[in-house]
Amino acid sequence: MKIGILGGSFDPAHKGHLAISKEGKKRFKLEKIIWAITKKNPLKAESKTPISKKIKDCKKIIGLNSFIKVKFYENIIKSNKTIDLINYLKKNKNIEIFFLMGADNLINFHKWHKSELISQKCNIIVFDRHGYKKNSLKSKTFKRLNNKTLTFVEFNKVNISSSQLRKI
Template structure:
């Protein structure tokens, strides 16, 4: 049997992209032996206000940040899959039987993960890698999702955190 290609997906509005996104991408590649990581950029995060920065500028900024890391690709799938839902992206990517998907997220996202569209299906269809974020560990480990899931499908990664967030950067 042919070994599956491991790919990481980091989804978000990347408003703006920053060195924290890059740090978790590099860490995920190293720790989980991922062949490539896709930054799946969304026009609008369903849990956030409309982005102030237009999509093409955010894509350009992402490409600038990743330029020295050819294993990271920036992709916009919403026009292809006609959705901004994570499960629809995973189902689209899983059509390629030769890949194994690792979905990367910050600990802050795990807290409300149970509110995501078809969150249980996301957990069943890929590996979830949660990266600790400053000030979120305790609440994410107490979250409804973390308590209810099969720990085989989720890995909580503690690493030298980059204390930065897109929302902090937007305030500057």
Template structure:
């Protein structure tokens, strides 16, 4: 059945934070609030994925993860969605194409932690992603160096917007990316599952 698509108006800047959220936790909520402040976003949509193609084991049921995500992320400018399940997209590149077709005139920004930037070159059609939407990268504990030395960072080095100008990201034309250091929490979904506080 799915949840209603969030309302969006042409000209708005929408940050997209994708993931399995298995489970969602305060770290996800924290980087979302930081992204709203740092990148000049009007709203952020959480894209709770049906499953992560890079992970061998499947996540907890989507409805269970959606419910937890909505408990964790309560903010007037953040929408928790199951958009990928509704669109039938499996990969980020497909999702971005579908959203841009569905919402012409809306400016989308892909959001990720620095750990994802470090492995971005493993993603399906990753260069298409970089060249379609601006990307906002937020540093997480222990990932600063590997992300900055990553293949994606090297290949698109000249398109990097300095952190002090991060508010420009939402209005930049792709390729464009910005790396900001934010105070991070060390909590992780993996640790929560390992502690037996969440069952997939």
């Protein structure tokens, strides 16, 4: 079974998350996509939004797209690290994981906890984001993984971000 993981603080969830989920499903024939919500992205400031509100807002954005599941794993795996989530999900030997991210995340991916292990255990799908393509294609991770376990996807982008929405 091919599953996609879109991790993040989803503060707030928006149509950009939905767009890359739909594109990932279509292009990579993913059966299911999990929006793995975190309380705190280790590289960002702490979110003041409660997990319960994030889950509710994600489900509202997802609407009738039943292939997307919203999950909060931190209480189960006792971690907010991507590698710990992947290791937990990989206990099911019948799944192939595709980790979905925006191009902005690729720029600092080498700073993620055990980033090299993440790239060994799953396929990384990077979706172009307005204003980030140049720097993401110059990133350490792109240079190291290009065409191995990393795929850069250009598509009709949704020019929106959670950071922009929080400022409104």
